[in-house]
Amino acid sequence: MNTKSAFVAIVGKANVGKSSLLNALLGEKIAIVSSKPQTTRTRITGVLTEGELQLVFLDTPGFHKAKTKLSGHMNNVVTNSIGDVDLVLFVVEPKGKMNEEELKLIETFKQRKLLVFLVINKIDLVEPDDILVRIGELQDLYDFEAVIPISVTEKSGLDTVMEELSAHTPEGPHYFPDDTLTDQPERVIAGEVIREKILRNMRDEIPHGTAVSIEKMREREEGGILDIEANIYCEKDSHKGMIIGKGGSMLKKIASEARADLEEFLDVKINLKCWVKVRDDWRNNENIIRSLGLKFEG
Numbered sequence: 001m002n003t004k005s006a007f008v009a010i011v012g013k014a015n016v017g018k019s020s021l022l023n024a025l026l027g028e029k030i031a032i033v034s035s036k037p038q039t040t041r042t043r044i045t046g047v048l049t050e051g052e053l054q055l056v057f058l059d060t061p062g063f064h065k066a067k068t069k070l071s072g073h074m075n076n077v078v079t080n081s082i083g084d085v086d087l088v089l090f091v092v093e094p095k096g097k098m099n100e101e102e103l104k105l106i107e108t109f110k111q112r113k114l115l116v117f118l119v120i121n122k123i124d125l126v127e128p129d130d131i132l133v134r135i136g137e138l139q140d141l142y143d144f145e146a147v148i149p150i151s152v153t154e155k156s157g158l159d160t161v162m163e164e165l166s167a168h169t170p171e172g173p174h175y176f177p178d179d180t181l182t183d184q185p186e187r188v189i190a191g192e193v194i195r196e197k198i199l200r201n202m203r204d205e206i207p208h209g210t211a212v213s214i215e216k217m218r219e220r221e222e223g224g225i226l227d228i229e230a231n232i233y234c235e236k237d238s239h240k241g242m243i244i245g246k247g248g249s250m251l252k253k254i255a256s257e258a259r260a261d262l263e264e265f266l267d268v269k270i271n272l273k274c275w276v277k278v279r280d281d282w283r284n285n286e287n288i289i290r291s292l293g294l295k296f297e298g
């Protein structure tokens with residue numbers, strides 16, 4: 001089975017129903033990230049797996065103002081790393097003016113050219129005609145991928161949200177085991193940070209044909225050092241050569257940038273080792289995808 005996966009951010013001003021929407025989408029299929037303190041720092045709020053599809057919901061990475069020193073750090077790191085979310089659900093009220101926060105969000109969409117779905121929530125509070133007016137008002141603000149009127153309370157429109165998300169989710173491995181609660185999303189983050197460094201440093205040469213699997217992540221008993229070992233899978237020998245670079249220079253750059261981000265993010269000294277491996281058909285290979293998934297088990 002070809003799998004597909006996406007990182008999804010739910011954004012919007014306070015009280016528009018973001019949490020309600022997330023809960024409604026996750027329903028009983030929720031694989032809540034555990035309540036271990038680290039996990040809240042990673043801001044993964046839920047994982048939804050349905051057949052081939054896996055959606056990893058993030059708590060509005062980089063979209064809101066820093067409240068504490070920690071979240072300030074997080075915003076920086078997350079904006080730089082997985083701020084490149086695949087899909088965004090922008091939740092708005094069914095009436096009223098866009099406030100400053102919302103206009104800023106739209107600016108962010110424009111700057112990052114994000115793939116955004118405009119979700120007009122609470123349509124149970126307005127007349128059907130008002131919804132049309134609302135759509136007219138808002139759809140010029142950004143080139144939204146779709147405009148979806150919903151009511152979480154009345155459970156209407158939720159299927160459409162899922163259909164749109166699914167239709168726009170690219171092929172990719174499931175980051176979490178399909179049926180397992182995970183308590184180690186920091187592994188996912190580590191993998192994503194490394195992958196982001198590859199994409200950033202190699203923009204054109206190596207497109208999306210890479211996957212990163214965290215083989216090991218263990219804090220040393222003494223010394224406060226976290227050892228991380230990662231495999232970078234690519235599709236061709238020539239890609240492997242490019243990722244490693246002349247005399248290992250590219251891999252060194254990728255690893256040292258990833259290490260710096262992760263040290264700040266996890267607030268611990270990190271010893272990061274990366275290996276590059278060729279897997280012709282990793283996208284299709286059930287075993288590899290499975291092993292990528294299983295790496296996340298506790």
Ligand SMILES: Nc1nc2c(ncn2[C@@H]2O[C@H](COP(=O)(O)OP(=O)(O)OP(=O)(O)O)[C@@H](O)[C@H]2O)c(=O)[nH]1
Pocket residue numbers: 012013014015016017018019020021121122123124125150151152153154
């Ligand atoms: N009438 C109506 N109320 C809704 C709907 N969806 C959510 N609400 C209500 O709106 C309020 C805010 O919902 P939340 O899900 O907490 O909103 P939020 O965007 O996560 O809020 P913050 O955490 O403050 O950012 C709650 O009282 C919900 O019950 C809806 O479709 N219709």
